[in-house]
Amino acid sequence: MKLKDKFTELMHNQALKRKLYVIIFEADTPAGKLFDVTLIWCILLSVGLVILESLQGLPVWLKTPFIVMEYLLTAFFTFEYITRLYCSPKPSKYAFSAFGIIDLLATLPLYLAFLFPGARYLLIIRAFRLIRIFRIFKLFNFWIEGQMLLTALRDSSKKIAVFFMFVVILVISIGTLMYMIEGGKPNTQFSNIPNSIYWACVTLTTVGYGDITPVTALGKFLSGCVMLIGYTIIAVPTGIVSVSLMKRHEKNVARECPNCHRRGHEESAQFCKYCGSSLDKAPKE
Numbered sequence: 348m349k350l351k352d353k354f355t356e357l358m359h360n361q362a363l364k365r366k367l368y369v370i371i372f373e374a375d376t377p378a379g380k381l382f383d384v385t386l387i388w389c390i391l392l393s394v395g396l397v398i399l400e401s402l403q404g405l406p407v408w409l410k411t412p413f414i415v416m417e418y419l420l421t422a423f424f425t426f427e428y429i430t431r432l433y434c435s436p437k438p439s440k441y442a443f444s445a446f447g448i449i450d451l452l453a454t455l456p457l458y459l460a461f462l463f464p465g466a467r468y469l470l471i472i473r474a475f476r477l478i479r480i481f482r483i484f485k486l487f488n489f490w491i492e493g494q495m496l497l498t499a500l501r502d503s504s505k506k507i508a509v510f511f512m513f514v515v516i517l518v519i520s521i522g523t524l525m526y527m528i529e530g531g532k533p534n535t536q537f538s539n540i541p542n543s544i545y546w547a548c549v550t551l552t553t554v555g556y557g558d559i560t561p562v563t564a565l566g567k568f569l570s571g572c573v574m575l576i577g578y579t580i581i582a583v584p585t586g587i588v589s590v591s592l593m594k595r596h597e598k599n600v601a602r603e604c605p606n607c608h609r610r611g612h613e614e615s616a617q618f619c620k621y622c623g624s625s626l627d628k629a630p631k632e
Contacts, residue, residue, distance in 0.1 A: 358433075367434035371427070386427070390453075393420045421457040428454050503587045510583055514551070521573055522547040529566045536560065551577040 357363070373379045396413055399405065428450050435441040442451070500507075522544030529537035536559040537543045546559040550573045561567050606624035619625075 364434040367430060368436075371431055371434060389420055389423060393417070393424075396420075417457060421454060424450075425454045503590075506587045507584055510587070514580070517576075518544055518547045518551060521551070521569070525561065525566060525569060528569065529561050529563060532562060535562070547573065550574060551580075553577045553581065 369376055370378045370382050396417060400413055431441060431447075431450065432438045441447045523540055525546060526537050526540050526543040529535050530539075530543070537546065542559065549556050549559075550570060553574065555574075561570050604619035604622065604624060607619060607622040
């Protein structure tokens with residue numbers, strides 16, 4: 348019963364939760380900054396270990412230290428995740444947030460490796476936790492710019508989806524046409540339509556591996572046309588996103604404060620960054 352009482356007391360210890368919250372979730376205090384910097388070094392070490400383990404010819408004696416370090420780092424990340432849940436004012440909100448999901452995924456691969464040995468290399472997911480560096484070193488301007496780009500991509504998603512479907516149809520059509528031209532030749536590399544579609548993807552995207560090449564004059568002519576088409580259409584999605592970014596920028600610039608009448612506010616801003624007045628209310632007479 349004493350153990351149960353201590354556990355209950357620990358779960359309701361608000362002072363401890365607040366102290367841990369300041370250290371783990373905030374980077375303004377010396378303890379919080381130290382914790383975050385330590386966390387980043389642990390993430391870098393973990394990702395480095397995964398990369399090194401994939402190299403061939405490593406000394407056998409390094410295997411055991413690497414495994415021990417992986418288990419220690421995983422134990423640290425697991426404890427950290429549980430502590431975040433413990434001290435978070437709304438654990439479910441943190442657990443289902445972007446950072447919460449990444450933190451959870453960062454702890455699972457080594458446990459999954461007991462069932463699926465290859466899953467341990469998914470530890471590379473921990474690299475995504477380096478996003479916290481924006482918060483630690485106060486690079487919020489970069490974070491805001493990233494959010495603007497994501498918003499522009501979301502606004503342009505339907506147009507990009509239509510463009511993608513057009514490219515898929517174009518690739519299938521070109522691949523089939525090339526199969527009709529080259530497929531009947533002896534020892535041809537265009538032995539079937541899937542191979543021809545693969546060639547069309549490589550050529551249209553201007554990658555040009557060169558592992559499949561046409562031999563007939565008509566095939567070479569079509570290949571040249573596909574290359575030119577690739578250079579033509581490759582700028583289309585960039586233009587779509589750029590237009591969306593410009594529209595959002597113009598919308599932000601046009602947003603005017605009702606009190607000081609100055610512009611240049613973000614769409615999500617609730618108060619004027621110049622005079623502090625509410626952007627959604629009319630000025631007081």
